Amino acid sequence: MRSRSAPMNCTTSIVTVRSLREPRGLGAGHDVPQFSIHRGRLQSVIHRAVEERLGKDLIHTGCRLGAFAQHEGGVIAHFFDRTGAHIKTAQGDVLIGADGIHSRVREMLFPDEGPPSWNGLMLWRGARDWPAFLTGSSMIVAGGLNAKVVVYPIAEGSSPASRLTNWAVLVKVGDNNAQPPRREDWSRLGKREELMPHVARFSVPHVDARSLISATPNFMNTLLRPRSAPVLDLGRVTLLGDAAHPMYPVGSNGASQAILDARHWPTRWPMPNIRARRCSL
């Protein structure tokens, strides 16, 4: 850890700037490396693993869960297409709702719960080919809970000296009781004129974050809305990942927690033998 005191441009103020360097993964003595990976690539890895382990015929796309019913012997789930037409009914021993922050499974289990709260945090994020910095796999986290910028590589770049570099700017733009301006939507394009005044506040060592962000042609903007009460086991129906416990993304806790849920639930589900059976669709 390095720490230094830097005089500001007036004679009476001293600001302490701290720079903390922390090894991760194998470098931190763990048994496994830490990976940063592009979201689309991670989904491809999972897709291939599901095909290899369970078979291609078990993946059905374009099916939106609309309703389900539990009974003593199992669960029946009804799926619809984009137009609202019923397309499939599935029967199985259990139902796992891994359907994200706007979980339909959660909504059916708790119809009076309402949407998640908002504490004023807004997130912008994008990725661009950019010169590698520090080790080439380093992550920079600068700022605090009210304003933060995070920069890290998520894939190789167009040349050995560059990386596909992900950036995220997280800013508290409203107070704890603020009304969200809209429903969160991960696919909403961000507006440069809204983002850049926040970016101007950051001066980050080792990488020119302002130039990186300015040079990113398109980027996303979303609200962040966690839920305080996680929900897990509910008889034959359970929730996983953001459906169970959407969190503010800090240190990649969101996706990591969803993966841990998936690893954990088969070992603690109260009914034996469920892993040996497939649902019929």
Ligand SMILES: Cc1cc2nc3c(=O)[nH]c(=O)nc-3n(C[C@H](O)[C@H](O)[C@H](O)COP(=O)(O)OP(=O)(O)OC[C@H]3O[C@@H](n4cnc5c(N)ncnc54)[C@H](O)[C@@H]3O)c2cc1C
């Ligand atoms: C802007 C942003 C940046 C983030 N960055 C990071 C990061 O860098 N690192 C990190 O670890 N986490 C990050 N997170 C959090 C992370 O993305 C989530 O925690 C994670 O994706 C949760 O996984 P999940 O499978 O529970 O839900 P999701 O990834 O949301 O997947 C839910 C799936 O269910 C589908 N679905 C929804 N409704 C239905 C329905 N009725 N029927 C059928 N299917 C349905 C959706 O189409 C979707 O495919 C970020 C989140 C946001 C919003």
